[in-house]
Amino acid sequence: MNHNAEISPIEVLFRSQVRKDPNVRNAYLLVHSDKTGLHVNLAEGAGENGKPTPQQPNYMASVGKLFTSTIVSMLHEKGLLSFEDGISRYLDSGLMDGLHVYKGKDYSSDIQIRHLLNQTSGLPDNFYPLFDKLLADHSFDIGPREAVEWAKRNLTPQAVPGKKAYYTDTNYHLLGLIVEKVCGEPFHVVLKKLIFEPVGMKHAYMLHCSEPEEASPQPVAGFYIGQTRLNDLKGFAGIDYAGGGVVAPLEDLLLFMKALVGHQLVSKETLAIMKSDKARLMPVFDYGYGIWQLRTIPLLVPAKYKSWGVLGATGAYMFYHPELNAYVIGSFNHVAWQRKCVQFMFRVMGKLRE
Template structure:
């Protein structure tokens, strides 16, 4: 039986590496990372492919930009503070934010909703606030994504991002009356965490999550460094542009600026779903789902994907975790006890990353 397991795993690894090679062969993909861990299936695979622009190969020692996977860390941090009695999910955000942030934050059809926004609304993207990353501003001015590309030395502060959102966008609906994925909400959550904890967000992440879990290669981009970051960050691309070193990436903060590795992110997932970081009650609250789109629902910094609803050819399985705009994935499949983490490090690869996730999971369950 042992030999059969070894042969089966060798076959699975070969099939998964074939999938990764197919992604790497695409013109706009320069590096691919994928990690799979399952204690019950005896799987512990970490595959890294591709190279840096100078020709040197990427490796497991190179952490990667996780983008919106960071929302799960921000939501988990809120959960930690809830468990400690420092705040409550139903608290109005005006309790923690200064007037210069709250004034003009949410005015819709002449009604000021600033005092109606709850922490839960921000966590679940139901506040109605606009997304400052939206490329179409109400006044025709240049959006932040284009500013990131053209003013790469600009270092964005959180309050500056909120002011940008208020100046160039308008709310979409009253709090609790709809769903709209927006980074604006998570910047506000980061500011609240700093106000309540009296610590910079990156320090709180390090003290309460990274250090206790020995996530030594994980840190918040441009604001801290890993305790034991062995290699430079894998290069991140927007189309044909390599943007990893842009200071303007500071526009991505509490909504998704964490740098990490597959091993570290699996360690985080095990701790989160094992209630090492938050209580069972809080974890259950984080998994109260609202409709996002076909095949996807959203909780508090967590997304659930039902693959068969996305495409009948996909496996009839669900995963819980988060995705990022650069083709990053961090998910757990409870039915199969499989943790999956990966990235294509390309901003145009979000859809391809979901397809890859489904196909990799399918290979894991077929052997």
């Protein structure tokens, strides 16, 4: 594959998509393949205070869930917890009491760590109701434990644990609290020790919780809903937490994905479990341990797009295509691109095959 021949169509596609949408102020795309020698790192948009640059850190929304599931998997390998453990082993009775009451029956003690990881706990999603509160009142602030307690009081579970997938940040809030219990440190400290430092993600940090090892020479990219810039809302730290929160330049995110794919963080066997213990989340996606896996469907989703990775509500994506040995990472930094980014990613993969 010719390096220069491939850069042009990918760059043209990316820039044209961004320029068509006036709501997107700063979008980013990194495409890398060791197999072909291709490496493209792009930024586009009107910008905020100057044109965006590829080196800017991006808030990656639920892309952070893959970091959380990787940490839990590392703790599993160390024997500090097991995927099959009941979560009551790590969470206090105050939090567990009445956590999951479905159709009059309490299933709280039936929830296993694996149910949180693959979104099959049946617990309700606390993110969007709390996000609405934050949008209505920018001073709104809540901690992750309080966010779970709020869901317990105000929302209704969706299913019996282990029966079906229901995507919820509540699951990943609980995983963050379990990590803190096992490690005896705040989640952002564990994230830095187990992933950022070993992988070399020097400019990565957790939104409103930590600072990078080295300050980025470029300002963090803004992320938006409508015309509202969300970066500076402190309440995001509590409602995102271990369900997101990772901020990093795309080159740092590539380091993480290469380390995960290359079994530098977890073994080949554990990564296989992270992918194989999955549930159908959407018609074209299965969900493993923080991992979205494309389900190929004849005519609708051809096998040439078969890949796995993770998506975020801001139009963020971080995927690996095994056949092409290629990584596609980026963000449109706008909630309007939450679903559209998937189609864009497929088009990039199509360009890689040309």
